[in-house]
Amino acid sequence: SEELIIQSEKLSAVGQLAAGVAHEIRNPLTALKGFLQLLQVESRENVKEYCDIMQNELNRIEMILSELLVLAKPQGMNFEPRKINVILKDVIALLETQAILNNVTIIQRFDMPVPVVLCEESRLKQVFVNIIKNAIEAMQNGGELEIRLEVRQDNVCIQFVDEGEGIPKEQISKLGNPFYTTKSQGTGLGLMLSKRIIEDHNGQIHITSEIGKGTCVSIVLPLA
Ligand code: ADP
Numbered sequence: 001s002e003e004l005i006i007q008s009e010k011l012s013a014v015g016q017l018a019a020g021v022a023h024e025i026r027n028p029l030t031a032l033k034g035f036l037q038l039l040q041v042e043s044r045e046n047v048k049e050y051c052d053i054m055q056n057e058l059n060r061i062e063m064i065l066s067e068l069l070v071l072a073k074p075q076g077m078n079f080e081p082r083k084i085n086v087i088l089k090d091v092i093a094l095l096e097t098q099a100i101l102n103n104v105t106i107i108q109r110f111d112m113p114v115p116v117v118l119c120e121e122s123r124l125k126q127v128f129v130n131i132i133k134n135a136i137e138a139m140q141n142g143g144e145l146e147i148r149l150e151v152r153q154d155n156v157c158i159q160f161v162d163e164g165e166g167i168p169k170e171q172i173s174k175l176g177n178p179f180y181t182t183k184s185q186g187t188g189l190g191l192m193l194s195k196r197i198i199e200d201h202n203g204q205i206h207i208t209s210e211i212g213k214g215t216c217v218s219i220v221l222p223l224a
């Protein structure tokens with residue numbers, strides 16, 4: 001599998017992604033095959049344990065594939081004028097329970113004039129969900145996540161400022177590479193997809209971070 005990774009450096013972006021998918025899906029499949037073999041000779045007591053492991057590996061494959069499906073854009077994305085503060089509030093409401101369970105307080109600092117953006121609402125929501133989840137997951141001991149929304153000239157700027165563990169300098173450039181993750185349950189696809197979606201909206205995404213202090217993810221989108 002190391003060879004696969006080295007070779008993939010010579011491939012195109014699409015080829016690299018395909019190689020990554022193959023690699024990521026082969027690991028859980030190998031585990032599934034192994035446990036199926038074990039099941040054939042095992043006693044009853046072990047069956048439950050093996051089934052749990054197999055269930056986990058299948059969930060992982062499912063998660064990877066459902067995140068990748070977003071890359072297959074449906075023909076003609078439907079861009080419509082939407083109030084960005086409303087979209088953000090919807091997503092925050094959706095993740096509020098997860099935040100509370102992790103001792104994270106979400107603070108909203110939204111500028112008053114209501115910024116309207118031409119967007120594919122479901123895609124933008126997906127970006128915000130990814131980024132807020134990352135922030136919550138980075139705050140193992142809880143903390144504050146401040147979400148700022150400001151209008152600057154012809155753009156709206158959205159910042160997600162967390163008090164999490166931060167990201168080491170040498171890892172910042174790896175963010176957004178497919179399958180780059182530091183989490184045992186991560187897919188490493190969230191930031192890659194987010195970047196792609198924001199670029200489809202003619203926007204930009206930037207990440208700054210300080211170890212032990214926290215991370216700031218900024219998104220700039222053109223106003224409608
Ligand atoms: P995943 O969440 O599945 O790991 P992502 O693409 O969303 O994949 O994130 C990739 C990696 O970037 C994470 O595993 C983590 O190491 C790092 N990261 C992203 N957001 C943050 C954050 N707010 N604080 C600290 N690290 C982060």
Ligand code: MG
Binds near residue numbers: 130133134190191
């Ligand atoms: Mg993520």
